[in-house]
Amino acid sequence: MTSAVAVRLANVSRHFEAGGGLVRAVDGVSLSLPRGAITALIGPSGSGKTTLLSLVGGLLPVTAGVVETDGIDLGTLDQAALTAFRLHHLGIVFQAFHLIDALTVAENVELPLTLAGVRRPDARRRALALVERLGLAARADVLPRVLSGGEKQRTALARALVLDPPVVLADEPTGSLDAAAGEDVITLLQTEATAHGRAVIAASHDPRLLARADRVVAMSFGRVV
Numbered sequence: 001m002t003s004a005v006a007v008r009l010a011n012v013s014r015h016f017e018a019g020g021g022l023v024r025a026v027d028g029v030s031l032s033l034p035r036g037a038i039t040a041l042i043g044p045s046g047s048g049k050t051t052l053l054s055l056v057g058g059l060l061p062v063t064a065g066v067v068e069t070d071g072i073d074l075g076t077l078d079q080a081a082l083t084a085f086r087l088h089h090l091g092i093v094f095q096a097f098h099l100i101d102a103l104t105v106a107e108n109v110e111l112p113l114t115l116a117g118v119r120r121p122d123a124r125r126r127a128l129a130l131v132e133r134l135g136l137a138a139r140a141d142v143l144p145r146v147l148s149g150g151e152k153q154r155t156a157l158a159r160a161l162v163l164d165p166p167v168v169l170a171d172e173p174t175g176s177l178d179a180a181a182g183e184d185v186i187t188l189l190q191t192e193a194t195a196h197g198r199a200v201i202a203a204s205h206d207p208r209l210l211a212r213a214d215r216v217v218a219m220s221f222g223r224v225v
C-alpha cells in the first residue's frame with residue numbers, strides 16, 4: 001500500500017558558502033506533505049522556498065538531514081539513480097516555463113516519454129492525449145514562441161505530467177501569467193492533486209493559489225514558521 005505521505009523531511013538543512021559567510025538557505029526543516037493535496041509554500045524572497053523544492057526534487061544535496069520523496073531516501077541515490085528518480089517520480093514546473101524553443105508543443109511533451117524509452121507512435125499518442133486534456137489540442141504542432149504565457153505554462157505542465165508522477169513541484173507557477181491564465185493553471189494543479197492523487201507542492205505568492213491550497217507552509221530565513 002502506498003503511504004499517504006508523499007514527502008518527508010527530517011531535520012533538513014542546506015547551507016551555502018557565499019562571500020565568506022554561511023547562508024542557511026534551509027535550516028532544520030521537518031515536514032510531512034500529503035498526496036492528493038496542494039501544499040503552498042510561502043514566504044518572502046530569499047526565505048528558502050526554491051532551495052526547499054530543489055532538495056525535495058533531488059536537484060541539490062542536503063547539508064544535513066533526510067529527504068524522502070515518494071518513499072525514497074534521496075541520500076541513498078547516486079547521480080544516475082537521481083536522474084532516473086526525477087524522470088519517473090517527479091514533475092517540475094518553473095515560473096519561466098523552460099520549454100525547448102526548437103520543438104513543437106507535442107514534441108516538448110513527448111520528450112520525457114522518449115527519455116523513458118517509450119517509442120513512437122506510442123509516445124506521440126500519449127503526449128497528444130495529455131495536450132488535449134490540458135486544452136492545447138489546437139496548439140499541438142506549433143512552436144512555443146507563438147504561445148501565450150498561459151499556453152506555455154500548460155505545455156510545461158503537460159511535459160511535467162506525462163509520465164504520471166506522484167509528486168509535482170511548482171516554483172512560482174503563476175508568477176509570469178496574467179490573472180486569467182494564472183487561474184487556469186491553479187485549476188489544473190488542483191485537478192492533478194485531487195483527481196489524480198498527486199502531491200502538488202507550489203512555492204507561490206499568488207493569493208489565489210493560497211486560497212485554494214489544502215495546506216500552507218510558511219518559511220522565514222530557512223525555517224518553517
Ligand SMILES: Nc1ncnc2c1ncn2[C@@H]1O[C@H](COP(=O)(O)OP(=O)(O)O)[C@@H](O)[C@H]1O
Binds near residue numbers: 045
Ligand atoms: N547557489 C546558491 N549559492 C549561494 N546562496 C544561495 C544559493 N541558492 C540560494 N542561495 C541563498 O539562499 C537563500 C534562499 O534562497 P531561495 O531558496 O532562492 O529563496 P526563495 O525561493 O524563497 O526566494 C537566499 O539567501 C539565497 O541568496
Ligand SMILES: [Mg+2]
Binds near residue numbers: 051
Ligand atoms: Mg524562489
